[in-house]
Amino acid sequence: MKKTILSLALPPFVFAAILSWYGFRSLGSTVTIFTQTPETVFGPTSWIAYSADIEIGFSSDPTLRGKFYRASDGSSRTELYEPNGDVNMFSIANVPEQRMYFFDRRNGWRVTRSPVTATPPSQMRLAVLGRKSAKKWYGVDVYEWVLSGLAMGTAPELNFERVYYQSIEDGRSRILRNITLEDPPPSLFSPPPGVPVKTATPMKRESASSDDHENSKGTKK
Numbered sequence: 001m002k003k004t005i006l007s008l009a010l011p012p013f014v015f016a017a018i019l020s021w022y023g024f025r026s027l028g029s030t031v032t033i034f035t036q037t038p039e040t041v042f043g044p045t046s047w048i049a050y051s052a053d054i055e056i057g058f059s060s061d062p063t064l065r066g067k068f069y070r071a072s073d074g075s076s077r078t079e080l081y082e083p084n085g086d087v088n089m090f091s092i093a094n095v096p097e098q099r100m101y102f103f104d105r106r107n108g109w110r111v112t113r114s115p116v117t118a119t120p121p122s123q124m125r126l127a128v129l130g131r132k133s134a135k136k137w138y139g140v141d142v143y144e145w146v147l148s149g150l151a152m153g154t155a156p157e158l159n160f161e162r163v164y165y166q167s168i169e170d171g172r173s174r175i176l177r178n179i180t181l182e183d184p185p186p187s188l189f190s191p192p193p194g195v196p197v198k199t200a201t202p203m204k205r206e207s208a209s210s211d212d213h214e215n216s217k218g219t220k221k
Contacts, residue, residue, distance in 0.1 A: 041143065042123045043156040047074040049183040050158060052138075052176040056080060059171030064088050068176060069184040070158075071095075074118055077188050094189050101191055102200065109191045110200035120159040129154055137163050138179040 049072040056064040066079040066088075074095040080088040092101040093116045100114045130145030133153070142153040142163060149168030155161050158179070166173040191197050 039127075040123050040125055041129055041156050043158075043160055044120065045122050047072050047120050048158050048181070050179055050181045051184055052163075052179045054078065054080070055173070055175045055177070057166075057171065057173035057175075069188055070161075071186070071189060072183050074116070074120060075189040077184070092189055092191075097190075100200075101197070103191070107198070109195055109197045111191075111197050112200040124154070124156070124160050129156075129160075138177060140179060 047070065049070055051067060051069045054066050054068045062083045064080040064082065066081050067077075068079075069077040074093075076093045078089075078091045080090075082088050087103070087105055090101075090103040094101065095116050095118050098113060098116055100112050100116070102110045126143075128145075129143035130152070131143065133142045133144050136142070137153055137155065140155045140157045140163070142155050145152045145154070151164070151166045152162055153164040155163045161176070162174070163176045163179070164174065166175070
């Protein structure tokens, strides 16, 4: 199969981790993306590392903002903050440890063993992706799918991460902005050293791609 080589030398999540608990390598790496067929779009075969600002919107509650991080091993971290700056929740999917970590002000840090997908999706059908947008989304190509007040944008370059989701019907949204390609510090994908960590109820199998919408809403006071 013919291959197209993209050389990326740019510096470095939460609605597909917020809806249902659900990378570029390091800076300056070369990423292989296969040329797509008319029916299929191919992406990187290894995780792409990056960071991004994230916004989570609700139908009636204030919008939460924070940061999303993806490591080159597939691990992810989502930080969400209240409008006043207080922590709403942190969520971490640690792929090497096969653990999920969560933090909120009421419960502190919790951990559960939960199989987290270690292999990124490498292809997706156009029937699912939608149409390629003429405009890039913070430097990456996106495919848009719009239907009945629901708009989604997926970035094949970022392991088919859903970089935006907006629903007019229920008012919920998840948007990634200011995407920066880099491998975040490993310390971000575990609780801070020395803090107490409680054992939480095991979760169902999740993807390493974080979607924390419902969990974040549940931590609001």
